[in-house]
Amino acid sequence: MDAPSLHSRFLGDVLPRIRQDARVAGMALTGSIAGGRCDVYSDVDLILVVDDEDYDAVMRERLVLIGSWTSLVAGFTGEHVGEPRVIITLVGPPLLHVDFKFVRTSDFAERTEDPEILWDRDGLLAGALARQPPVGVAFDLQWIEDRFWVWVHYGATKLGRGELFETIGFLTYLRETVLGPLAARRVGAVPRGVRHLETIAPEEARSLRATLCGYDRHEAGRAFLATVDLYRRWSDADEATVERRHHAEKLAVQYLHDIIDQDC
Structure with a gap:
């Protein structure tokens, strides 16, 4: 100690x-x-x-x-x-x-x-x-993939309604539940939300900055698209072991784009 x-x-x-x-x-x-x-x-x-x-x-x-x-x-x-x-x-x-x-x-x-x-x-x-040896906490990427595109649609509905506090909070949830653990896995660390990422995974932490936003609809839309992009890129390493929900992905991402484009 x-x-x-x-x-x-x-x-x-x-x-x-x-x-x-x-x-x-x-x-x-x-x-x-x-x-x-x-x-x-x-x-x-x-x-x-x-x-x-x-x-x-x-x-x-x-x-x-x-x-x-x-x-x-x-x-x-x-x-x-x-x-x-x-x-x-x-x-x-x-x-x-x-x-x-x-x-x-x-x-x-x-x-x-x-x-x-x-x-x-x-x-x-x-x-x-x-x-009795310790049993590590598994990060189940299939569990994430089965839910992620539903989450994207859910968050997009909050953005479309103008519930920016809810949208910002939901982006935080996705960072802690999905992107933070994926970032930790990329550097061989134990997934713990976004804990210690600035130290253990500095490159990934810099990338996560794009998922932050202020109280602004356009910023929130940009941050949401960055969240989707990082999920796609960081989960690709396990492509062979995960059944991708491509149909849900296509429809949810199109819905998100439609919401973002409403004010353009």
Whole structure:
């Protein structure tokens, strides 16, 4: 672990306090710190491994427990990111974003990447990782292709109606769901939306600038066409393994052009 001083001080303070709870079997670190990619702006992503028989009780006490471990400023559960086991917090001051993920000992081995074990009470964490390898998150290009041209038509209807806030938001969705992951795959990186693209895929990040726009109908149309162009080019590498929806593509792109041409 090579963390900035604020992050290191937090971990040095919180670990002894967590270890005092006999229900906690161990503690691990994930995210950018564990991966050696952290900086002063990084979050701290912690996994608290709890004995199965005590898990429900700990889950009910999570915010109180976190408040006894550190200076809790605010915290809430992570349902909005599909992970209700996580408590997303600010601690401090100085302010630091920390995610506390509570998992059962029997579930700890289910992961997409290996964490860094900070403390392992009885060797259970290391044993679980040794017995079961991580399972990476697959990026399913066929799933994208089956939906992309429907999405293009949907976005074009918002542009045609003049709902520019909706259009701009939908272009952001396509960057995060489609183009960002494709850009990461082009450089052999793990797809994570548009995270870190400026660093890991600078050439692709420059190309993505064309998909940005201001609150202007013509700019939004140009950005939408750029989005379609990048999808076509960046997904071509997997042409042999993907069943292309050419008929849907032709009709949706023509519809988009018709919308864009309305004011020309």
